[in-house]
Amino acid sequence: MKHLLYPGSFDPIHWGHLDVIRRAADLCDRLTVAVAINHSKKSLFSVEERVDFISQLTADISGVQVLGFEGLLVDLFREQKANAVVRGLRAVSDFEYEFQMALMNRSLEDSLETVFLVPSQERIFLSSRIVKEVARLGGDITSHVPPLIQEALREKLGS
Amino acid sequence: MKHLLYPGSFDPIHWGHLDVIRRAADLCDRLTVAVAINHSKKSLFSVEERVDFISQLTADISGVQVLGFEGLLVDLFREQKANAVVRGLRAVSDFEYEFQMALMNRSLEDSLETVFLVPSQERIFLSSRIVKEVARLGGDITSHVPPLIQEALREKLGS
Amino acid sequence: MKHLLYPGSFDPIHWGHLDVIRRAADLCDRLTVAVAINHSKKSLFSVEERVDFISQLTADISGVQVLGFEGLLVDLFREQKANAVVRGLRAVSDFEYEFQMALMNRSLEDSLETVFLVPSQERIFLSSRIVKEVARLGGDITSHVPPLIQEALREKLGS
């Protein structure tokens, strides 16, 4: 796999995502992290902020580029001439949705293969939603996100 | 089973629904497709549009009637003197919710039996929500909905 | 649905099975309960015993016939000219296997439709295997099987 595409909301990125990025980067020559702009779902951080966070946090991993994207993943996939899409596999409910998306994407573009990686065990139940919930209530999220994100959440949520 | 009732949102109807309709129609003398009016969840198509689509798409299947309904399924069930409710069974998360609804409906009316059918394999992961998401972003949904719905989505979403 | 086929091991029949039989019988004119002879899996009761138990326990339900069968369900389905196969839907792991069987059977005979019924809530987690385990250890299974089966288990297991 020369070029892998890792799409997501990353609102914000947490250690589970970074773990998948490292594993995926090890398996390919080039990894594109694609931050989705979703107009219908309000995000906490702007796409520029999210791209910037990931860029800083992956600066030491060679072959990683980060960009924002709008529209269909399949269009980005074609435009980027990627070889496959990568996703982290977490809990069961997640699995169902990921399956559904992988099959829909394949129906849109037959060559779009989705490969799933298993994050490190202590990240399997982590999600951006739960990180935000806890941060909003003033909880300590030190072990779930990098210091950069912790700081950004503190500022954004005034917590 | 003389008379089956197939309730749902059908917003919009896709090939998975039509597959279940054909299978259910084969098992009974009369099939009522009941389009739910849900005031709390905004639908993309009005109930009139949805009823109209299904009527056109099932015109060639004998014994099928389509109607809109508001309120409790159990009231429609009694009013229509149906013998059972039919539902398509898809992925796992779905299964949990369907189970819950079947048991709640039985608690409201002891004779309300829910029978589950398995849609054709290539439709098992299909949902109206994912069809709308893809259509909204300009994706090609030719293989998931009939041309009539494809056209209607294009007009509605201006995509 | 004129004629439903309810296949299973029924080794032995418990209240969950009987609940499904009653519900299924209500939905059709004729219900055939088909006791599978499985040479590779040793059963506790012989097929004759199992057929006999079910016959006695369903004697009061009109339209029910009980028989043993060997080989493919699809062959029995054709021979019996049944309209559909009925199965009780229980817990999640079960659901996976049932799905798999329903799809395999459809691949063998396109017209073989499987309809799933939800057993009464207090039977959802019941299985013949667990009933036998408890009976073997001398536990009281009064609430899970009819007296006839309780007696038969006591004799068979000498418990």
Next chain:
Amino acid sequence: MKHLLYPGSFDPIHWGHLDVIRRAADLCDRLTVAVAINHSKKSLFSVEERVDFISQLTADISGVQVLGFEGLLVDLFREQKANAVVRGLRAVSDFEYEFQMALMNRSLEDSLETVFLVPSQERIFLSSRIVKEVARLGGDITSHVPPLIQEALREKLGS
């Protein structure tokens, strides 16, 4: 376990919750039912109403106190010097989320142990959301909530 903490929305409390309260109270000297104030998710009943309902409905169970709380469960846990958190375990989708919360809470406070109880079988698929849905449409929820809650739902929903 001297002191158990049972947190939840209880919007409104139903027989499944009350079943868990009784089981939990039997296992400890003191049970604190903690009604969560969630500013981001609109509740049907105010926290005062919910606390009041539960207080009335648990008046006959010794050792139960009811209170409203805002913020992190872990802070309440420390403040109350509780020994463990108790949760009712229902269907599968639920299980995933509960697992996630239990692990997040443990990451926030190493000594916060979550113990799960299985509600009585006929309550396993019950949820406040489905109770409200049915009540809103005028359905009979007699078998799912105590008369006090039934009355309150009728007044609140004008149904």
Next chain:
Amino acid sequence: MKHLLYPGSFDPIHWGHLDVIRRAADLCDRLTVAVAINHSKKSLFSVEERVDFISQLTADISGVQVLGFEGLLVDLFREQKANAVVRGLRAVSDFEYEFQMALMNRSLEDSLETVFLVPSQERIFLSSRIVKEVARLGGDITSHVPPLIQEALREKLGS
């Protein structure tokens, strides 16, 4: 909870079990670890060996006793005058079976409550079966079982 009962096969005990034992012991005054003798399923270690291993490995935890038992859990529960049964909750398939057992045990003895604990995150997918498989093939299981068990597996399997 004064007295908790933790039943299982423990063939052999691994870090996931020991984690549950420590958590359970923290929640009660007295914890009985009950090693099941199962005549129908061949175990790798004898019940005496298994009891001995657990006794050694829990010698430093106060209030823990270990014993072998045969027959129904419910009989041991009554005999031991335990307050509840404790089980570790792992993956999803497991959850189904545990639910089934908890409900069956409650049907045998109304006061038998099962409380579930979540093991430490890095043990959630661990099982005795997989430990034995890996040990049998000569794999390094250092991180999954204590040295005592590692040694015992080496001797038993000659690996």
Next chain:
Amino acid sequence: MKHLLYPGSFDPIHWGHLDVIRRAADLCDRLTVAVAINHSKKSLFSVEERVDFISQLTADISGVQVLGFEGLLVDLFREQKANAVVRGLRAVSDFEYEFQMALMNRSLEDSLETVFLVPSQERIFLSSRIVKEVARLGGDITSHVPPLIQEALREKLGS
């Protein structure tokens, strides 16, 4: 990914496996299909037969080698200097087991990454076990296995 390792029993290989082989071969320069010799589980076909079948059926796919192996996957992985292990992801119960294996393998060799691929939709519920069951009873498995395997099953099972 230069070199992928695809381990399994392949007893016998079916269209779902072949689908995964094609997808995996597209993603790497070299794919090793590794047929497991499992002394404790009796296989229908010998490892030589299974290797031979797969070799014939993948003769037209460049970069594929097939071999039998005994012992730990991790040893083969090191010996073959593979970059990752590939597995097809099917139904839910499967997912649990695959997760467990992927984590155990990683614990044995930190660099052993498992990547999961989604088979073509009509193969998602297919398994060797169900193919054998149906073939044993004389069922038509034309749509699930290649003619070569169909023939071999017929000879082996005399059906």
